[in-house]
Amino acid sequence: MTTFASGTTASNSKDGLTRDALTVLQPGFTGTTAPDWLLRRLGEGLASVGLFGRNIASPDQLAALTAQLRAERDDVLVAIDEEGGDVTRLEVRTGSSFPGNHALGAVDDVSLTEDVARELGRRLAACGVNLNWAPSADVNSNPSNPVIGVRSFGADTDLVARHTAAYVTGLQAAGVAACTKHFPGHGDTAVDSHHALPRIDADLSVLQSREFVPFRAAIAAGSRAVMSAHILVPALDPDRPATLSRRILTGLLREELGYDGLIVTDGMEMQAISATYGIERGSVLAIAAGADAICVGGGLADDDTVRRLRDALVSAVRAGELSEERLADAANRVRALAEWTAAASAMSRTATAASATAASASASGTAAGTAAAAPRAVVTGGSGTVPGAHHTNGLNGSNVSNATGGPNGTGGSNASNDSGGSLGTGDSNSTADSNGTGGAVDVGLVAARRALTVTRSASYTPLTGAPFVAVLTPVANIAVGDETPWGVAAELARLLPGTENGGFTGEDAGSSALAAAGARPLVAVVRDEHRHPWMAAALDTLLASRPDTVVVEMGVPQSAPRGALHIATHGAARVCGQAAAEVIAGE
Numbered sequence: 305m306t307t308f309a310s311g312t313t314a315s316n317s318k319d320g321l322t323r324d325a326l327t328v329l330q331p332g333f334t335g336t337t338a339p340d341w342l343l344r345r346l347g348e349g350l351a352s353v354g355l356f357g358r359n360i361a362s363p364d365q366l367a368a369l370t371a372q373l374r375a376e377r378d379d380v381l382v383a384i385d386e387e388g389g390d391v392t393r394l395e396v397r398t399g400s401s402f403p404g405n406h407a408l409g410a411v412d413d414v415s416l417t418e419d420v421a422r423e424l425g426r427r428l429a430a431c432g433v434n435l436n437w438a439p440s441a442d443v444n445s446n447p448s449n450p451v452i453g454v455r456s457f458g459a460d461t462d463l464v465a466r467h468t469a470a471y472v473t474g475l476q477a478a479g480v481a482a483c484t485k486h487f488p489g490h491g492d493t494a495v496d497s498h499h500a501l502p503r504i505d506a507d508l509s510v511l512q513s514r515e516f517v518p519f520r521a522a523i524a525a526g527s528r529a530v531m532s533a534h535i536l537v538p539a540l541d542p543d544r545p546a547t548l549s550r551r552i553l554t555g556l557l558r559e560e561l562g563y564d565g566l567i568v569t570d571g572m573e574m575q576a577i578s579a580t581y582g583i584e585r586g587s588v589l590a591i592a593a594g595a596d597a598i599c600v601g602g603g604l605a606d607d608d609t610v611r612r613l614r615d616a617l618v619s620a621v622r623a624g625e626l627s628e629e630r631l632a633d634a635a636n637r638v639r640a641l642a643e644w645t646a647a648a649s650a651m652s653r654t655a656t657a658a659s660a661t662a663a664s665a666s667a668s669g670t671a672a673g674t675a676a677a678a679p680r681a682v683v684t685g686g687s688g689t690v691p692g693a694h695h696t697n698g699l700n701g702s703n704v705s706n707a708t709g710g711p712n713g714t715g716g717s718n719a720s721n722d723s724g725g726s727l728g729t730g731d732s733n734s735t736a737d738s739n740g741t742g743g744a745v746d747v748g749l750v751a752a753r754r755a756l757t758v759t760r761s762a763s764y765t766p767l768t769g770a771p772f773v774a775v776l777t778p779v780a781n782i783a784v785g786d787e788t789p790w791g792v793a794a795e796l797a798r799l800l801p802g803t804e805n806g807g808f809t810g811e812d813a814g815s816s817a818l819a820a821a822g823a824r825p826l827v828a829v830v831r832d833e834h835r836h837p838w839m840a841a842a843l844d845t846l847l848a849s850r851p852d853t854v855v856v857e858m859g860v861p862q863s864a865p866r867g868a869l870h871i872a873t874h875g876a877a878r879v880c881g882q883a884a885a886e887v888i889a890g891e
Contacts, residue, residue, distance in 0.1 A: 321628065323349030324635035325617035328591060330354045330383055330568065331610050332601020336361050337369060341607035343376045350610070351638050352381040354601045355433065357396030357787055363431050366394075370432025379642040383435040383483075383599075388424055388748070389875045390454055391438075394431070396787050399878025402748035405440055406860065407755035407874040409457030409467055416754070417467045418474035419747050425478025429652065434645040437483045437531060437568070437599070439471040441518035442491035447862045448835055451498065452491050454860055454875045459491075461514050465521035472525040479652035481645055483568055484522040486533035487557060488546055489515030493535060501545060501576040503536045511539060520561060528641055529566040530557065532595060534576035544593075545576060548586060553594030566641045567595045572613075573603040583609075584616035591617065592626050596634035752879035757872040758887055759865035766890025767854070770802030771825035774817035774846070776839045777807045778831055790876035791829045792856055795885035811838055814845025826850050827888065828867070831876060832859030856884050 326349040333342050336359055342350075353373055360366050373380050386393050389404015402424055408417045421439070428436060443464050444456035457467040472482040488511065493502035506514070519530065532547040540556065541549040547569045557563050569590050572578065577586040587598045600609060620626035773793040793805035804824075808817045817828070828846050833839050840863065846853050847867060855867035858876040865872070871887055873880035885891075 321618055321621060321631070322614065324631050325349075325614045325621075326610070327351040327635035327638050328597055328617070328631065329610060329613055330381070330597050330599045330601070331613075332356055332359075332605040334358060334605050336365055338372050338376075339607075341610075343373075345607070345610055346373065346377040346380060351377070351379070351635075351642060352383060352435070352597060354599060355382065355384045355393060356602060356605075357393045360393055360396065363394075363427075366431040366433075374432070379639075379646060381435045381481075381638065381642050381645065382433050383437060384428065384433050385437045386424065386428060386433075387438045387440065387455060388420070389877045389880075390788075390790070392788060392877070394427065395878070397789075399789055399876075399881070400748070401746060401877075401879055403752040403755055403873075403877050403880050404454050404875040405457045405467070405471075406444075406454035407752060407877070407880060408471075409460075409463055410755045410757070410874045411751060412463060412467075413754075414466050414470040416747070416751055417470040418477075420751050421471040421474030422477050423474075423747050425475040425480040426652075429479045429649060433480065434649060435481045435483060435529065435641070436475060437485060438475070439468055439482065439484060440486065440490075441465075441468040441484045441522055442486060442489050443514055443518065444860070445492045445514060447860060449491060449493055450835070451493070453832060456491055461517045465518040468518045469521040469525040472522050472527045476526065476528065476648065477652065479645065479649035481528035481566075481641060481648070482522070483529035483531050483566075484519060484527045485531035486535075486570060487519055487530050488533065488535075488537060488540065488552060489519070490533045490535060491515070498571075498574045498576075501534065501536055501580060503538070505538060508539045511537070516561070519557075523561055523563050527565065528644060529568050529597075530563060531568045531570055531599070532590075534570050534574055544589070545580075547577060547595065548581065548589040548593050550593040558594060566597060566637050568597040569595050569599050571602045572598055572600045584612055587613050588616055588620040588626055591631060591634055592620075596637040746879075748877075749879045749882065752873070752875075752877065752883040753886070755874045755880070756883055756887065757861065757865075757874075759870040761868050764868045767800060767825050767827075767888055768890075769825055770800045770804070771796065771827045771854070771888075772821035773803060773805035773827045773829060774821060775805060775807045775829045776813055776817075776831075776833075776836075776842050777809050778836050778839065789878075790831070790858060790881065792827065792881045792885045792888065793829075795878075795882045796827070796888060799885055799889040799891060808842065809838070811841070813838060814842035817842065817846060818849055821850075825854075826852070827854040827856065829856045829858060831857070832862075833857060834860070834862035854888055856888075858884075 326345060329350060330352040332354045333339055342353065359369065370382050373382060384393050385391060387404060388400050388402035389407065392400040395401060402420055408420060440452065440455045441464060442452045442456050443461050444452050444459050457464040468484060472484060475482045492504050492506060532553060534545050534547050536545050541551045546552045553567055557567065572583045572586055581589065583600065590598060598613060600613065617626065617631060621628050621631055773791065773796060775791050793803060797803040806820050826846065828843060830839055830843060833843065843855065852868045854869045857872045858880060861872035871884045873884050
């Protein structure tokens with residue numbers, strides 16, 4: 305085992321310059337165990353490792369993997385891109401147990417957001433992960449944004465700011481460092497930086513009043529890391545994207561906003577950087593600009609990549625293109641975060657043990673936390689009152705069911721629903737089911753239920769027969785990936801055995817879905833209908849022939865609700881699908 309505290313070395317390490325160059329890298333790898341080259345690099349000074357869905361098979365396997373890494377270097381930073389919701393690595397093959405940011409923003413209960421982040425952090429920490437590349441603090445001001453969308457808490461600046469701060473607080477209370485992203489704000493883009501370099505042409509006053517506000521809140525909440533965006537913002541720097549801009553990373557983030565934590569780049573192999581500067585040159589420019597850690601490994605995940613970046617940094621110092629002091633400062637910031645995670649993890653374990661002791665001594669046995677405030681409400685057809693919710697007249701005589709959103713709720717922005725029975729896993733952040741049975745319900749499922757917005761016609765009644773689920777499937781962006789299942793079919797099959805489904809895309813999607821459904825009840829699942837003309841046209845076709853169609857929107861709900869029942873889940877996490885299925889089946 306090799307341990308590198310700040311200012312110390314191991315006998316088998318390379319020279320200090322080479323060691324610092326390795327320290328600032330956050331590479332990935334392939335496989336579910338650490339390859340020999342990665343363990344060797346940890347012994348030479350590599351201080352961070354990034355994990356992706358390809359590295360994770362189960363919680364036990366992940367815990368064994370992180371233990372393997374720490375057997376070589378006990379203070380290693382193990383990072384992951386686990387936003388919950390649509391972007392999940394822990395549950396890449398099943399879908400997330402937590403709704404994403406947009407659903408939490410729809411509920412607008414900051415205590416619930418903090419609880420969700422704390423429980424997510426607890427699960428990460430239990431598997432040995434101590435740095436999460438989350439949350440997204442981007443204000444989704446452009447509804448056509450192809451890469452942010454439901455990853456954002458919303459389009460309202462103040463809402464995004466308060467939930468960003470709550471998320472940072474909850475995650476770090478579990479001993480996992482938050483990495484707030486994508487500075488200075490990726491919400492007003494129409495281009496995905498995985499594919500090209502986006503440009504934001506907002507003036508400085510707009511940036512100050514919109515984009516910067518959530519990052520100020522994150523800094524005030526103590527976010528231990530901030531991730532830069534590969535975007536060009538001419539009002540801040542007309543020449544270089546934020547990741548490579550000294551004006552933005554040092555002048556704005558460090559000096560103007562007063563941030564003193566770790567600055568991490570977004571993935572350097574993304575086309576916004578790799579296709580314009582190349583990853584070697586881009587990495588040198590990023591460190592020179594003020595970044596402290598280079599994220600790479602989503603696409604390039606081998607020893608050759610690590611060697612190339614290490615050598616590029618060392619050569620840049622020796623050529624006078626990068627100061628040795630700047631590289632050393634970056635490396636020391638990485639080591640400082642490693643020290644923080646060790647201390648925070650120990651404090652979190654102590655607090656968890658104390659909480660468990662107090663809970664076992666409680667005579668009532670009732671779980672605490674704001675999630676317990678979630679009302680039980682069964683959404684049904686007709687005009688009856690839903691317990692714990694209020695109704696307003698919807699479009700075309702429909703009813704819209706909305707929860708109060710808890711102590712910080714927004715009232716009419718959130719639907720209320722629930723299901724019967726015990727669905728929890730017994731984890732530490734579960735709440736007693738409000739039906740009085742005492743069953744545990746995970747905080748993620750509670751949040752997903754509260755996030756629904758349900759609009760139904762007066763004549764709608766819950767399905768009792770097995771439906772056909774037509775999934776109108778868009779191309780997934782790279783951040784989300786196409787490995788993770790989404791939709792409502794699996795959960796409907798549990799509630800309504802015999803449920804079948806099919807995926808449809810393109811100009812014939814509507815007619816093909818009708819033919820596949822036949823006479824069965826029809827459920828259409830869409831994702832960002834407003835961004836895909838073919839999807840809107842397919843839904844037109846379905847509703848023209850089958851006005852009884854149930855429509856489930858699992859993206860950003862910009863299009864007007866339509867169908868006999870319309871459910872906006874504000875995200876495509878597994879629990880969002882479960883919550884929607886409960887409403888469809890009248891659970």
